[in-house]
Amino acid sequence: MINSLEGLDDMGVATAAARAGADVVRDLYGLRLARSDKGAGDFATAADLEAERQILDVIRAARPDDGVLGEESGRWGAADAVRQWMVDPLCGTLNYAVGSMLVAVNVALRDGAAAVADPFSGEVFCTDGATAWVRQDGADARLAPTPATQLVDVNLDPPFPNAPGFRAVDLLAHPAFVDRFRPRVLSTTLALAWVAAGKRAAYVTDGGDLTASVHFAAGIALCRAAGCTVTGIDGAPLGPEGRGLVAAADAETHGQLMSVIHSQERRT
Template structure:
């Protein structure tokens, strides 16, 4: 196996962390797990918590001075630290809890390298911030190449809906401009962003606030950008602190078709 894309030591840290978390998620799959209620229908499981611990062990060993923002454990280290890792130990907890294997483990250095691990597919999608590739045991690294040929678009339909009534994802699915070009899929996990970067999905659409700094989306956004996808908010603006939502498309044509549907939804 060759690893020609590992140009930054931080890529190895992100990849090792994502793999460590994925090992925990895979090992605990199918067991009766305790749940921690977060309110508003959200919850964590023992797998989320143990996966985050495994990831933190990797980061602490390799980068003891870096700060970490974890989905379950919150902020560790200074929030304004020069280097901060964003960790979502189990993206797709509801899927996982009901026995669905469509989940991901996300580890991203803010404004830097990132990795998204598929615990059950055995793949780790990686970026050094400039290029993006997929790594699988026993196989050579392969570049991520976006493509819109599948016409499959993952749309996050989970509440809340902060942009309503101006934009509601469910309305997009019923718009003739959408149904005439695309076929909807609903994954509700950052795995969908990795699939956009890999050419397995034409696009991904979600609502939300400041997703670039979110433990849920930072790694997926980094992958899509490095792979050459068109990544904006639902208003078409570049992702930033004041941007709402996310549209990650394989190419400019797909992005414009989706933006047209969003504007009219």
Template sequence: MNTSCVHSGDVYVAVAGARAGADVVHAMYGRRLARIDKGDGDFATAADVAAEKAILAVIRTARPDDAVLGEEGGHQGGADATRQWLVDPLCGTLNYATGTMTVAVNVALRDGAAAVADPFSGEVFFTDGESSWIRDAGADTRLTPTSATRLVDVNLDPPFPSAPGFRAVDLLAHPGFTARFRPRVLSTSLPLTWVATGRRAAYVTDGGDLSESVHFAAGIALCRAAGCVLTDVTGAPLGPTARGLVAAADAETHALLMGAIREGGGGGAGG
């Protein structure tokens, strides 16, 4: 790719921000961290807060006039700002707090560049909105989705807003699903990067409109620019009325998943 676009502009800010957050998450791993209760069983740790501060420092230095919506700090910046960054400093907090390294750091400019960093592999996945890339050991490689692995990650983490119409757990036992795919269960948005890279055939999760979520915006941007097929769990386009997310490496995989969901593997969503 033209490496100049990675070393300047919004792509640089997204990558630098994600890496700054990932460095903090990696450095604080394994410590006994204070928990900040958010209610309903949700919480943040001191690592979430510190990582978000590191990301904000990068954005504030490079783009002082932009607004930011952070998972921990909420909205910051002028209400009249025309550009907004969506920041999730540690997606998979419960995993992290219990010593599991399956987490992601997400930074996305709304309708623009985005980056997802894996703090423990050292990989950074990024997009300029037109193509998607992985940076590993200083080398950039374009992402090429493929369903060859037949592995599908399904998020079973509550809440379940689409139940009883859609229940992700039902998909795991559907004959049409298990005949074609090998399910995996994971509660973090990191699998979206794996769909974009070809490590996973698809990812399925419940929820509302996830395209504007700090947890999912960066991963969705990566998948979209890589050429993946993305809809909600009913097959409808992502948007304000969407219900969750189905991200598939290709159209055939997406069609097979939607068939399983509509036949009852997800409780009959969209039927």
């Protein structure tokens, strides 16, 4: 593996790392796995832990001077490292634990390259920070977002820091939302890769600064590089003061969603 990493650019490293994690997730699927309790009903499985180990091995071998923030293992490397990788080895652990294949493996260099792997379709969505691609069966295709499906994923997992002004669940019953869109609830940030790829028209979630989240960083990078419209739920740019996330295939779809969200907040 180490020799195969020589000469890779950052997108190549992100892709190799995401694939290494995806191989573990796929190989351990359906097995009875040990769980580590993380509190508040959350847990990690042995697949989460082993996938993260494999991802970290790739990053350490290819970029030994970089820092890493892993969901399960915390921070690695020099505390003052200028470059930091963000790793979510299995996004959708609850899905995975009950036999659902709706999961993702996320690897992102902060403000740079990123990759999101779907362990079961074999797709790896990747970006160098400027353009975005999907790789499958040895072939690359540029990501092309489109609102044509009219499908919008709404994340209903807590926490809900912007309630009561914004409640994601309320979108599902809003007349203007159901007139234009068809809601889906995926409960994994694979949905962001699907927005970038044209499989979803948009994705909406509550939260704070999601650019600093191992769960969301890779998907946000993909959407931005693919040309999606990406803001907080208040329409403001993402960042330290951010409020949640609206990632839409185009500006028109984003505007329609913001209109619904604003009308919801006014009613509250």
